[in-house]
Amino acid sequence: MNVPYFDLKAQYAHLREDILLAVDRVCQGASFILGDEVSLFEREFAEHCEAGYCVAVNSGTSALHLALLSVGVQPGDEVITTANTFIATAEAISYTGAKPVFVDIDPCTANIDPALIEDAITPRTKAILPVHLYGRPADLDPIMEIAARHGVAVLEDACQAHGARYKGKRVGSLGRAAAFSFYPGKNLGAYGEGGALTTNDAQIAEFARAMRDHGQSQRYFHDFVGYNYRMDGFQGAVLRVKLKRLDDWTARRRELADLYRELLSDVALDLPQDDPASDCVYHLFVAYVDERERVREALQSCGVQTAVHYPRPVHLQKAYAALGYGPGSLPYTERVSDRCLSLPLFPEMTSDQVRFAAEAVAEAVEQTSAVAVSN
Ligand SMILES: *Cc1c(COP(=O)(O)O)cnc(C)c1O
Numbered sequence: 096m097n098v099p100y101f102d103l104k105a106q107y108a109h110l111r112e113d114i115l116l117a118v119d120r121v122c123q124g125a126s127f128i129l130g131d132e133v134s135l136f137e138r139e140f141a142e143h144c145e146a147g148y149c150v151a152v153n154s155g156t157s158a159l160h161l162a163l164l165s166v167g168v169q170p171g172d173e174v175i176t177t178a179n180t181f182i183a184t185a186e187a188i189s190y191t192g193a194k195p196v197f198v199d200i201d202p203c204t205a206n207i208d209p210a211l212i213e214d215a216i217t218p219r220t221k222a223i224l225p226v227h228l229y230g231r232p233a234d235l236d237p238i239m240e241i242a243a244r245h246g247v248a249v250l251e252d253a254c255q256a257h258g259a260r261y262k263g264k265r266v267g268s269l270g271r272a273a274a275f276s277f278y279p280g281k282n283l284g285a286y287g288e289g290g291a292l293t294t295n296d297a298q299i300a301e302f303a304r305a306m307r308d309h310g311q312s313q314r315y316f317h318d319f320v321g322y323n324y325r326m327d328g329f330q331g332a333v334l335r336v337k338l339k340r341l342d343d344w345t346a347r348r349r350e351l352a353d354l355y356r357e358l359l360s361d362v363a364l365d366l367p368q369d370d371p372a373s374d375c376v377y378h379l380f381v382a383y384v385d386e387r388e389r390v391r392e393a394l395q396s397c398g399v400q401t402a403v404h405y406p407r408p409v410h411l412q413k414a415y416a417a418l419g420y421g422p423g424s425l426p427y428t429e430r431v432s433d434r435c436l437s438l439p440l441f442p443e444m445t446s447d448q449v450r451f452a453a454e455a456v457a458e459a460v461e462q463t464s465a466v467a468v469s470n
Pocket of ligand 1: 154155156157180181183184226252254255275276277278289290
């Protein structure tokens with residue numbers, strides 16, 4: 096058996112007719128930039144997030160950038176976030192001229208540890224940007240409480256967490272603003288680049304709407320120096336087709352994740368803990384193993400593809416060397432990046448494929464630990 100890491104072609108096979116009709120609607124209407132399909136998608140996605148407003152943009156990175164600008168982040172400010180994330184979280188902070196300040200993670204969830212945030216707050220702190228990594232909501236209540244006490248904004252990086260719930264509430268509706276990515280491999284993926292900002296604040300929505308379109312509130316009247324961050328019509332049309340399936344796909348991801356947990360319960364690896372009060376949407380199913388590279392090779396040789404998210408945390412990337420974080424500065428983040436292993440998980444995956452992959456993982460872990468002992 097061959098188990099791919101994920102499979103967008105299998106998904107297209109189920110959607111082909113609806114997608115082609117949607118793309119044809121955009122061509123017939125010649126609404127290639129923003130337009131009706133994008134507006135309708137904004138309404139439908141806001142509803143899905145249980146948020147007041149959605150502003151569609153051209154990537155998750157742009158959505159993060161606009162979210163930061165919308166709460167007034169500017170050069171000289173600091174934004175507290177996690178280094179256990181995709182680099183875009185930090186890049187968006189850098190775009191504003193502010194400095195990312197990294198706080199270590201809670202090793203049980205791999206998300207930012209709220210208990211460490213207060214010590215990182217300075218008079219320059221303007222916002223806290225937790226990431227709902229792998230689709231698992233960050234522990235927002237204590238973060239909101241600290242933020243309220245210090246008068247700073249909470250923004251959500253929800254780029255991996257479409258539809259996740261924190262204590263019953265959808266992510267994207269909890270902070271002052273949130274950013275989603277519709278990169279093709281995300282749980283809700285476009286057929287190209289895409290992203291969205293969600294918020295309950297009418298003023299933030301209005302600001303983001305202007306900023307994504309050259310700062311204009313009315314055609315050719317520019318209130319701000321803005322950006323070209325508009326979503327194109329095809330992406331809106333494709334996303335509307337796919338949004339209708341998202342809840343079913345998420346339910347299937349959860350089923351498969353439960354099956355992995357059951358099958359891997361006696362294997363010598365660590366799995367992240369889910370808060371029973373939250374719903375993780377399993378963008379990725381990540382296990383933590385020693386000797387990760389050897390385990391990966393063993394899995395590859397029996398046809399099970401895996402990935403690593405992420406092999407080097409943001410604070411140790413060359414791009415951020417100037418911030419001066421050295422190895423050992425965020426111990427839990429660094430340990431996780433040495434041990435994390437993303438197993439195959441996608442809604443079209445069969446239960447037999449999960450069984451096959453889990454068995455291969457059990458064998459690979461046993462083999463590599465036997466080798467480690469005999470060495
Ligand atoms: C994908 C992702 C982004 C960036 O989204 P793009 O659409 O690729 O720009 C930001 N943060 C996280 C956590 C992501 O996974």
